Amino acid sequence: MKIRNKFTGKDNNLNAYVFLAPYLILFFIFILTPIVIAIMLSATNFNTLEFPGFVGLMNYVNLITQDEIFMQYVLPNTITYALIVGPGGYVLSFLVAWALSQLSKVPRTILALIFYSPSITSGVAMNVLWRIIFSGDQTGYINAWLIKLGVITEPVQWLTESKYLLTIMIIVALWSSMGVGFLAILAGILNQDETLYEAAAIDGIKNRFQEVIYITIPTMKPQMLFAAVMSIVNTFQNGMIGVQLSGSNPTPGYAGQLVVNHIEDYGFIRYEMGYASAVSVVLLITVYVFSRVSKRLFAEKEY
């Protein structure tokens, strides 16, 4: 371990706290405190009008035993969505990054831009775009195209019919999943030591697949972990997508209802903030557990 700031010889440089103060204060107020309040409120029946009363674990018990919508729609939807978009987007990011790393600079930069740009179509641009493409009447692009091909004869209400919404959400989410994590993986591969690959070729690596498994991934575990965390966070952060696409919360037939929408539904539409906070805490724990699992996978082993 390096010894920092040997220069000033001070053990505890108080200026450090001055440099840290602005960040730490904002971090404390807007990130740490909200988490603590969410945990506290989740044990109350706060409804914004009356002073919150303590109800213990009641909200959690209700969530599991009473909330049919949560159990029947929100939970299965979220699991399906998260398991496909999270790992799917991540594997896709890795494969594309690996392929791009084999190209020379100009084609690589152009292609990287193409793959990255969907992730920066902020909420607005995205929802306009997909709502036009999946528009429910015969002038909708997907409808017109499928009718022309003879696959369907009547226009399909893609975004308001419950059986299609979740699938469309997953496609759109995968489309926009190659963000910061993808760039981190690409940069990680590009900065790998060329001599490792030469040594491996001599040591009997036989094909590209072995090369990826035995060299590429192990030598960039820290980047892989960073990308995994980013991918988990983005998956849950984009949970509003169903509401944006269908234009209503709750989504038609609860087909695209994810945990985030459930929080918004209870918190800002029904004002049952205590209950909504319990759902928030469940979400935070879920993200944490997923991140711990990735940490297990990509932790640098200490020798």
Added chain:
Amino acid sequence: MARYRKSNINPKRFDRSQIKIILIILPLALFMLLPIVFIFSHAFKPMDELFAYPPRFFVARPALDNFYKLFKTTSTSAVPIGRYVFNTLMVTLVVVIGSVLISTFAAFALSKLRFRGKFTLMEINNAALMFVPVSVMIPRYLIINALGLIDTYLALILPVLAMPVCLFLIKQFTDQVPDSLIEAAYIEGASDFKVYQKIVLPLIKPAVATGAILSFQQVWGDIMSSAYYISNETLRTLPFFMNTLTSISNTIAGQGMAAAAGLIMFVPNLLLFIILQSNVMNTMAHSGLK
């Protein structure tokens, strides 16, 4: 069977073996690209092409009708569009500068200064990378309400200033600044702030650019803050306004306007990334999380 040739990472020039990879990846790239091309194309469609049946993907005679209509509609509504544009630019500018400033300050301290609690703070920030802001929208609302920030610009600015990802990336990059340089400056008698300003800051420009892009992306398209913390229409931002516009855009003419609005939101984001992409890649090389 062809003999195995080792991977050629980051080849200097184009050769034939790369064609294979491009051919495999091209269909996927097209799938990624089509929606982006579509929004450009749709935004420039004149009225008759928007109504055309069957609908055409590409615009035949590009026109500015949609943009013109977008501005005309908004000028008859209660708040002129200029006001939304001003709000958005102001909030974005303050957030980008502010978050980069506080992140570089904090990163300098965490990377180069010695103090108690340093490793704990770094661990906390690393854990906060997992933070999902939408999950705590209710407590955040209560805090902003308690601080009396509802219906002020500060409600749009303060909550998004501290970005754990920004601090993390900038701190990792600052670790690369050689200690010997900093040591020399201290021997010359420089203060901590002088070292930050004259030595560290100029050397971490790529990370600063990356932090700026990430905070720009977060604040530029932010709809939630305007929706929850602001009820005064004159303080709301452009993306929020455009979102209300698109949610009433079930008519075909409305879709053209919505596409124009979407394009206005998307293009600055894209340009910024194109301009700064080499800085971003440079920063991402140090993004390893242990």
